[in-house]
Amino acid sequence: MIFIGQSKITTILYRIADNKPDQYPHFLLYGDAGLGKTSLCEIIVDRVGGKFVPMNAGMIKDVKELVALLVSLEPNSFLFIDEIHRLSIKMEEVLYTAMDKGMLTLLIESEIQEKTIPTTVPINQFTLAGATTQVGMMSKPMLSRFRYKLKMKRYSDGEIISIIKGVKDLDEPVLRLIAKRSRGVPRLAINNISMVTDMCDEPVTIEKVKDILDRCGVYDKGLTSDDLNYLNILKKHQVIGLNTLSNLLGLDEKYIENNVEPYLMELGLVTKTRHGRTLLNVS
16 A cells, blocks of 8 residues: 655654564644545554554543453554544543553452452553544643654645546546645545536536536635635725624634634635734735
């Protein structure tokens, strides 16, 4: 399996794998959704050997369920926890001793002594591979348990084209147009191809693809209708607060902060000040 892009990260993770350590170190991948965190981890597991155990933090209901999961791991498994920032503090505390010492500390009720007795239970050696889109929401003690904290970045247009070439046989100019409207995110590029496949008749031309993406609200640089509405409001008001923006756009404040503003700020179009949001590039 070949992973395209993220060369700084893959160099580190591949080099560790090629060194054949007794235990692959715990590592964290963070960055926007759709950048390939799960796929990269699967490739590392394939390279090292071991069992890949994927889990979403939101699906782990309580500490007991997490303990049962850890106890069931086979030796040298890779436990991949997506959206790991969603784990509760109590769940994180269970992971501390599991990651540091390869054991769990359980509280066992003793009917004879009529009290709860701390008991250590050894578990099989494993690697925790964490993934998150909200690294700032993780606690410092949890973050410190990961030897490697690696940020995944957006892909270049050329990398996106290499990734999506095998999805559908399209001409290079069409692939380049799709890539330019995908924000450097492979998942969005694949979604864009799917929209084109759903609505475009043969032959597939740049004009047809541009029209389809425009109709679906996917514009140049991957800007969406929400993005353009946001920018137009800022252009009218110059400086505006988040609450007012939310009311004018009809969007939840968290949605704006997590899904609209980060990309616009990355493009250098918007900034936050103590007075509110403002445009950096009016044109």
